[in-house]
Amino acid sequence: MEQELREIVRKLLEEGAIEYFIGYAEGFEPLHTTPCFIERGEQVQALVWSPLCPYNLARYLHQMKNGAGKVGLVVKGCDARAIVELVKGNQIQRERVVVVGIPCQGQVDLAKLEDAFEGVEAVEGKGDTFLVTVGEKVHSVEKERLLREKCFSCRHPISFEYDFVLGEMSPLVYGSESEFAMVEELERLPVEERRAFWRAQFERCIRCYACRDICYACYCQECIFESKAPRWLEKTTTPLDNQTYHLIRAWHMVGRCIDCGECERVCPVGIPLRRLYKKVEKEVEQLFDYRAGMRVEDLPPLVTFAAEEPALSSRQDRSER
Amino acid sequence: MASDDDPTILVFACNWCSYAGADLAGVSRLEMPPHCRVVRVMCSARVRPEFVIAALSRGLDGVVVLGCHPGDCHYSEGNYYTRRRALLLKELLEHVGIEPERFQLRWISASEGAKFAQTITEITGEIKALDGRREPPPEG
Numbered sequence: 001m002e003q004e005l006r007e008i009v010r011k012l013l014e015e016g017a018i019e020y021f022i023g024y025a026e027g028f029e030p031l032h033t034t035p036c037f038i039e040r041g042e043q044v045q046a047l048v049w050s051p052l053c054p055y056n057l058a059r060y061l062h063q064m065k066n067g068a069g070k071v072g073l074v075v076k077g078c079d080a081r082a083i084v085e086l087v088k089g090n091q092i093q094r095e096r097v098v099v100v101g102i103p104c105q106g107q108v109d110l111a112k113l114e115d116a117f118e119g120v121e122a123v124e125g126k127g128d129t130f131l132v133t134v135g136e137k138v139h140s141v142e143k144e145r146l147l148r149e150k151c152f153s154c155r156h157p158i159s160f161e162y163d164f165v166l167g168e169m170s171p172l173v174y175g176s177e178s179e180f181a182m183v184e185e186l187e188r189l190p191v192e193e194r195r196a197f198w199r200a201q202f203e204r205c206i207r208c209y210a211c212r213d214i215c216y217a218c219y220c221q222e223c224i225f226e227s228k229a230p231r232w233l234e235k236t237t238t239p240l241d242n243q244t245y246h247l248i249r250a251w252h253m254v255g256r257c258i259d260c261g262e263c264e265r266v267c268p269v270g271i272p273l274r275r276l277y278k279k280v281e282k283e284v285e286q287l288f289d290y291r292a293g294m295r296v297e298d299l300p301p302l303v304t305f306a307a308e309e310p311a312l313s314s315r316q317d318r319s320e321r
Numbered sequence: 322m323a324s325d326d327d328p329t330i331l332v333f334a335c336n337w338c339s340y341a342g343a344d345l346a347g348v349s350r351l352e353m354p355p356h357c358r359v360v361r362v363m364c365s366a367r368v369r370p371e372f373v374i375a376a377l378s379r380g381l382d383g384v385v386v387l388g389c390h391p392g393d394c395h396y397s398e399g400n401y402y403t404r405r406r407a408l409l410l411k412e413l414l415e416h417v418g419i420e421p422e423r424f425q426l427r428w429i430s431a432s433e434g435a436k437f438a439q440t441i442t443e444i445t446g447e448i449k450a451l452d453g454r455r456e457p458p459p460e461g
Contacts, residue, residue, distance in 0.1 A: 183416075186416065187416070191415065191418050191419075191420055192418065193418075194415075194416065194417065194418040195417065195418020195419070196418070197418070198416075198417040198418055199418070224371065232371060232375060233375075240378050240379065240380075241378075243378050243417065244374055244375055244378040244379075246417075247374045247378065247413065247414070247417065248371050248374055248375075250413055251370050251371065251374065251410065251413065254409060276416070276417070279412070279413065279416045280409070280413060283408075283409055283412045283413075284409070287405075287408060287409065288405070301405065301409075302402065302405055302406060302409075305398065305401035305402055305404070305405055306401075307391065307392070307401065309404070309405075312404065312405070312408055
């Protein structure tokens with residue numbers, strides 16, 4: 001698959017069809033890949049692919065807004081949803097992006113991998129297992145033991161035209177739990193326990209803004225958190241300021257979050273952000289029957305309305321009188 | 322009837338219906354808890370959810386958004402957007418432990434002065450009844 005990808009990219013670059021290509025390259029050690037930008041045909045050997053390519057490369061498309069040329073990138077099925085959203089939000093023009101779909105066998109959770117093995121050199125997906133190479137030995141491990149949490153609710157766009165595909169693009173199906181189980185678990189707690197839970201999470205936040213910066217959906221030219229007039233947020237990291245930050249961010253994820261899980265992966269203090277954004281995703285789904293990134297034609301939930309909203313009326317007695 | 326530990330409530334009232342309703346409550350000399358602060362907005366849809374989040378996070382005890390009844394919006398459809406947002410925002414706030422009583426959306430027309438007074442009384446009571454006061458606002 002890697003070889004096939006390199007050939008496509010080489011051709012695109014040599015024909016001058018794209019200015020550069022965004023892909024994955026080997027990182028500083030075997031378990032870390034890194035995003036890379038390929039500008040010349042002879043660089044394509046750097047491109048790699050494995051279950052250790054978590055980055056949502058659509059994040060880098062924000063930068064092409066002001067250019068004129070075309071850009072190529074490789075996407076997993078889940079990341080294709082980001083492209084759908086960026087097109088919908090007029091952030092990119094679909095015809096200026098050459099999308100190479102890569103069939104993903106599921107992504108490995110590094111923490112789970114490091115718990116199970118030491119000195120891993122490579123991981124490869126094969127059927128229902130991951131082949132984990134440690135020294136001379138190759139261990140075959142059931143996928144469910146190593147998958148990233150988000151891969152249990154793998155979802156691709158309903159309709160999306162890839163420019164190239166390196167195999168059949170179909171979502172993974174693993175796990176029997178509802179994708180919102182972790183949200184529902186919190187919902188069952190009394191309100192004060194939930195408050196204590198999130199307070200303890202937000203207290204740790206150092207407001208490095210990594211969750212915002214890694215987010216494909218955070219493309220505002222001036223971020224609300226950086227606005228000086230009005231100033232929405234103090235720079236201090238008190239629990240309340242942190243709560244304001246996370247709530248506003250969660251609000252901005254309405255109809256945008258595709259659960260790529262990058263925010264949670266990059267958080268240096270381990271805040272379970274998916275439990276926050278998944279809640280938003282759940283309500284948007286149940287109230288407005290909407291999911292981000294599925295189809296370019298879908299209208300985002302908050303830019304539209306119906307005079308009669310049956311899904312809302314069941315909860316209305318709680319919200320309006 | 323008012324006491325110092327009455328909760329402070331921020332009220333966003335739409336210019337065309339609810340603010341007139343609040344005004345009517347005032348000129349009718351209806352009694353209600355005095356600890357509410359009314360902010361006039363041109364439409365309930367003008368209230369960015371960030372306003373609500375910021376107010377609650379900074380220590381206000383409750384936020385109420387008042388708009389025209391569905392179908393009566395001066396701008397035809399503003400309150401329909403408000404309705405969607407409010408429901409979603411309420412769910413989000415509840416998820417992180419902010420009680421649903423602290424953020425409410427009500428429809429009040431220009432003729433409903435009594436409903437305004439009653440709404441404020443009711444919500445003040447509901448918030449007062451909640452266990453434990455919120456944390457004080459951050460310093461500075």
